[in-house]
Amino acid sequence: MDRAGALALDAAGPFRSRRDRFLLPDGLVYLDGNSLGALPRGVDERLHAAITQEWGHGLIGSWNDAGWMDLPRRVAGRVGRLVGADAGSVHVGDSTSVLLFKLLVASFGLRPGRRVMVLEPTTFPTDGYVAAGVAELLDVELRWCDPADPAASLDEDVAVLALTHVDFRSGALYDMAALTRAAHEAGALVCWDLCHSTGAMPVDLTAVDADLAVGCGYKYLNGGPGAPAFGYVAPRHHAALRQPITGWMGHAQPFAMTLDYEPAPGAARLASGTPSVLAQTALDAALEVFDDVDLAELRAHSESLTGLFIDLVDARLGDRVGVVTPREPRLRGSQVSLRHDDAYGIVQALIARGVVGDFRTPDVARFGFAPLYVTHADVFDAVQALVEVLDGEEHLRPEYAVRNAVT
Numbered sequence: 001m002d003r004a005g006a007l008a009l010d011a012a013g014p015f016r017s018r019r020d021r022f023l024l025p026d027g028l029v030y031l032d033g034n035s036l037g038a039l040p041r042g043v044d045e046r047l048h049a050a051i052t053q054e055w056g057h058g059l060i061g062s063w064n065d066a067g068w069m070d071l072p073r074r075v076a077g078r079v080g081r082l083v084g085a086d087a088g089s090v091h092v093g094d095s096t097s098v099l100l101f102k103l104l105v106a107s108f109g110l111r112p113g114r115r116v117m118v119l120e121p122t123t124f125p126t127d128g129y130v131a132a133g134v135a136e137l138l139d140v141e142l143r144w145c146d147p148a149d150p151a152a153s154l155d156e157d158v159a160v161l162a163l164t165h166v167d168f169r170s171g172a173l174y175d176m177a178a179l180t181r182a183a184h185e186a187g188a189l190v191c192w193d194l195c196h197s198t199g200a201m202p203v204d205l206t207a208v209d210a211d212l213a214v215g216c217g218y219k220y221l222n223g224g225p226g227a228p229a230f231g232y233v234a235p236r237h238h239a240a241l242r243q244p245i246t247g248w249m250g251h252a253q254p255f256a257m258t259l260d261y262e263p264a265p266g267a268a269r270l271a272s273g274t275p276s277v278l279a280q281t282a283l284d285a286a287l288e289v290f291d292d293v294d295l296a297e298l299r300a301h302s303e304s305l306t307g308l309f310i311d312l313v314d315a316r317l318g319d320r321v322g323v324v325t326p327r328e329p330r331l332r333g334s335q336v337s338l339r340h341d342d343a344y345g346i347v348q349a350l351i352a353r354g355v356v357g358d359f360r361t362p363d364v365a366r367f368g369f370a371p372l373y374v375t376h377a378d379v380f381d382a383v384q385a386l387v388e389v390l391d392g393e394e395h396l397r398p399e400y401a402v403r404n405a406v407t
C-alpha cells in the first residue's frame, strides 16, 4: 500500500468528506480522538448563541424559553440512538466516574443479598477506584477477575459484573453479548463502560439485554473537554433503581419543592443537581454530525483504518515495535497500541511532526482512529512519520523525555 492507494481507499469510502465537518488544523494527523474528540463545525456558533442570546438576554427565562430544562433529555435521545436505547433509558450529566458510582451502588439495591462486584484489573483506573470506594461505603467485596475470562469469577454472590467494553490501553474489545449472557446466567447484573466504543462502532444495549452502562461525551462523541457523561438503565430496572445522590433534579417534580424525595421516571432519576447547560449544549451540537451516519459503515471504516495501520506497521517496522492490539478486527476497538521501551519519546517526536497520538504508562503508544474524521491517508502519513522517527532516532532526543502532566 502506497499513499496513492490510501487516497484511493478514502475516495471510494463513505466518509471521505466528513473530515470537513470538523475544525481540524490543516495538515494535522489527529489520532487522539479516543482521548479528546475533535471540534465539529457549528459547535462554536451554538455555544456563542447559548451564551449571548439564551444566557445573556434570556437569563432565567431560558430554562423555559430556550428549552434548558429539556436539554439533558434531548441529548439523551441523541446518545441513545448510538447505543441502542430510548431516551428514557439514558441520562446525560455528571462524569463517567460519578455515574459509575451511582450505578454500582444502585446494583446492590437491585440484587439484594449479593455482596460482590466483579471488575477486571486492567480496567481504566477510575473504574477500579470508584468500585473500591463503593466497596468501602457499602461494606461489599470488590473481586478482580482474570481479564481473559471475566465469567469465571461469577457466582451467586455477585451483584454486578462491571467491564470496560474496549480496553483503554490495549484496544481489545469484549464480546458484550456473551458476557452479558454469562452475568445473567449467574443472576448478576452487567454494567458496561462504553467510553471507548460509543460513537466508534454500533453498540446495542437493548439487543444484548444489558442492565446498566456508562460512557463519556468527550472522546468519540466530540462533546469537548470534560463533556457530560451518560448513564443507561434498562427499562426493566427503571422502577426499582435507587441511586445514592438523590438531588432535586432527579426528583419527579423538582419545582414541587416537596419535603420527600420521589425519583423521576426512568434514567432521569440518575440526575442530582442542575445540569451544566453550556456543556450539554456543546454535546448536543456535536452529536449532530452523527445524524446521517450509518454505524455499521462507520465500523467498517474503523476496521479498515486500524487494519491498514497494523499492516503498514508490520510491513515497514517489523519487530521494532510490538503491536499490542488484537489483529482480528472483531476483537479490537478503534485504536491501535504499540509497545516500545521509548514509547513516550516516540509519541513526543510524532507530535512534533504533526502526528498526534498519546502515551499510556509504562510503554504504550496509543493511536486512536476516530472513524468520522480520520482517513486512510492519515494512517499512511502516521506510519511514514513513525518510520522516520525511529530511523532518525528522534525519539531519543532529551527534549522528548520531559514528561508532561497529561501524557
Ligand SMILES: Cc1ncc(COP(=O)(O)O)c(C=O)c1O
Binding pocket: 095, 096, 097, 098, 124, 126, 127, 164, 168, 193, 195, 196, 216, 229
Ligand atoms: C474506560 C474509561 N472510563 C472512564 C474514563 C474517565 O471517566 P471520567 O469521565 O469520569 O473522567 C475514561 C477516560 O479516559 C476511560 O477511558
